[in-house]
Amino acid sequence: MSNVKIIVAGPRGKMGSEALRLIENTPEFELVGCIDRKHDGEKVSDLEGLPKLDAEIFSDVEKAFQQLDADVLIDLTSPEVGYKHTRLALENGIRPVVGTTGFTQEQLEELQDLSEQKELGTVIAPNFAVGAVLMMQFSKWAAKYFPDVEIIEKHHDQKLDAPSGTAVKTAQLIEEVRDSKVQGHPEEKETIPGARGANEDGMRIHSVRLPGLVAHQEVIFGGTGETLTIKHDSHHRQSFMSGVKLAVDQVQRIHTLVYGLENLLE
Numbered sequence: 001m002s003n004v005k006i007i008v009a010g011p012r013g014k015m016g017s018e019a020l021r022l023i024e025n026t027p028e029f030e031l032v033g034c035i036d037r038k039h040d041g042e043k044v045s046d047l048e049g050l051p052k053l054d055a056e057i058f059s060d061v062e063k064a065f066q067q068l069d070a071d072v073l074i075d076l077t078s079p080e081v082g083y084k085h086t087r088l089a090l091e092n093g094i095r096p097v098v099g100t101t102g103f104t105q106e107q108l109e110e111l112q113d114l115s116e117q118k119e120l121g122t123v124i125a126p127n128f129a130v131g132a133v134l135m136m137q138f139s140k141w142a143a144k145y146f147p148d149v150e151i152i153e154k155h156h157d158q159k160l161d162a163p164s165g166t167a168v169k170t171a172q173l174i175e176e177v178r179d180s181k182v183q184g185h186p187e188e189k190e191t192i193p194g195a196r197g198a199n200e201d202g203m204r205i206h207s208v209r210l211p212g213l214v215a216h217q218e219v220i221f222g223g224t225g226e227t228l229t230i231k232h233d234s235h236h237r238q239s240f241m242s243g244v245k246l247a248v249d250q251v252q253r254i255h256t257l258v259y260g261l262e263n264l265l266e
C-alpha cells in the first residue's frame with residue numbers, strides 16, 4: 001500500500017510539532033508539506049526543534065493545496081484559519097483531519113455539506129485523547145441518572161478559545177440524554193459577573209486558564225446525598241497522537257464529516 005501523503009497546518013505549534021513527530025515515527029505516513037504564515041519556502045528541517053523532515057513550508061494555502069500531491073490535511077491552528085483551511089482542503093480534493101477547536105455550529109454544518117457534496121471524508125475531533133473520549137461517553141451515560149451537572153475544564157494559559165472544544169462537546173452529548181434544566185437556586189444572583197460560569201442549556205461550564213496545566217476536565221454530577229466526578233487529564237500532548245493516527249487512517253475510508261473520535265473507535 002502506498003504512503004499516506006500529509007500536509008500539516010500549524011507545524012510550529014504545540015500540537016503541530018507533536019503531529020510532525022507522529023508522522024516521522026509512522027512508516028506509512030509521509031509529510032509532503034506544511035502551512036505556516038512564517039518561513040515560506042523554507043524546509044521543515046531548517047526550523048529549530050522540529051524533526052528533520054524534508055518537506056516545504058507554504059504560507060499561501062491555495063498554492064500549497066494546488067502544488068502538493070496530498071491525501072490528508074492535519075489542521076492544528078486557530079478557529080478562523082482552521083475553518084478556512086478545512087474548506088479549501090475539501091475544495092482541492094484533500095481530506096481534512098481537524099483538531100483545531102472553536103468552530104461554530106454553522107461552520108460545522110457548512111463543512112458537513114461540503115464534505116458530502118465532494119464525497120470526501122472529514123474528521124473534526126475536539127479531543128483526540130482516547131481517555132477524554134471515554135470521559136465524555138461516561139458523562140453522557142451518567143447524565144441519564146444525574147441531570148444536575150457542572151463541567152470544569154482546565155487548560156494552559158495560551159489557549160485562545162473558551163470553553164474548550166471538549167467541554168462544548170461534553171455538554172452536547174449530555175444534552176442528547178438530559179431534559180433541558182435550569183440548575184441552582186431559581187433566585188441565585190451573581191455578585192461578580194461570570195461567577196456561575198457559562199450557561200449551556202442550564203448546565204454550567206467553568207474555564208480555568210493557568211500556566212503549568214496541559215488539558216484537564218472534570219464533570220461533576222450531583223444527586224441526593226451523593227456526587228459523582230468523572231475526570232480526565234492529558235499530562236502530555238503525546239496523549240492526542242494515537243487519535244490523530246486513527247483519524248488519518250479512517251478519514252480515507254469515509255465520505256462524510258465525522259464530528260468526534262467516538263464515532264471512529266471500535
Ligand SMILES: NC(=O)C1=CN([C@@H]2O[C@H](COP(=O)(O)OP(=O)(O)OC[C@H]3O[C@@H](n4cnc5c(N)ncnc54)[C@H](OP(=O)(O)O)[C@@H]3O)[C@@H](O)[C@H]2O)C=CC1
Binds near residue numbers: 102161
Ligand atoms: N483535538 C485535540 O485533541 C486538540 C486540539 N487542540 C487545538 O488545536 C489547536 C492548536 O493548539 P496548540 O498547538 O496548543 O496551539 P499553538 O498556539 O501552540 O499552535 C497554533 C499554531 O497555529 C498557527 N497559527 C495560528 N493562527 C494562524 C494563522 N492565522 N495563520 C497561520 N497559522 C496560524 C500558529 O502560528 P504562529 O506561531 O505564527 O501564531 C501556531 O504555529 C487549538 O485550536 C487547540 O484548541 C489542542 C490540543 C488537542
Ligand SMILES: O=C(O)C1=N[C@H](C(=O)O)C[C@H](O)C1
Binds near residue numbers: 155156163166167
Ligand atoms: O487547546 C488545547 O490545549 C486543547 N484543546 C482541545 C479543546 O479545546 O478541548 C482539546 C484539549 O482539551 C487540549
